[in-house]
Amino acid sequence: MKLSTKGRYGVAAMYDLALHYGQGPISLKSVAQRQGISEHYLEQLMGTLRKAGYVKSIRGAQGGYALTKDPGQITVGNIICIMEGPIAPVDCLLSNDAGHDYCQRAGICVTRGVWAKVRDSINQVLDSITLADLCQEEKFQGDE
Secondary structure, X not given: OOOOHHHHHHHHHHHHHHHOOOOOOEOHHHHHHHHXXXXXXXXXXXXXXXXXXXXXXXXOOOOEEEEOOOHHHOEHHHHHHHHHOOOOOOHHHHOOOOOOOOOOOOOOOXXXXXXXXXXXXXXXXXXXXXXXXXXXXHHHHHHO
């Protein structure tokens, strides 16, 4: 299982906004420079995050983007799900979601339980880390 750039860059962009939370709107140009992400690609990512209600855009000369929630209320798991969709190491785990049926053996498959545990473990880790945690880790590393 591998995350796409969409998921990784989405987390990086949200982390950058969290670092500047409460400082007003942050320009995409500055986020792009700090995170090493194309400004054009960031625009696409921010559109997805804005539609999901996690960022807001402010127009004008001093405009940019800002988080709509406190960084402590947004988890890495929230962002990954918005950017990538549900975490599933195998398609058969999606068979109960949205009426999809990827495998006729899903109900009797012995290994499906293993993959469900892998998915649940990944989700548990991603859902336990907030943007505030990432910002705190940055400050801690800066003190070393």
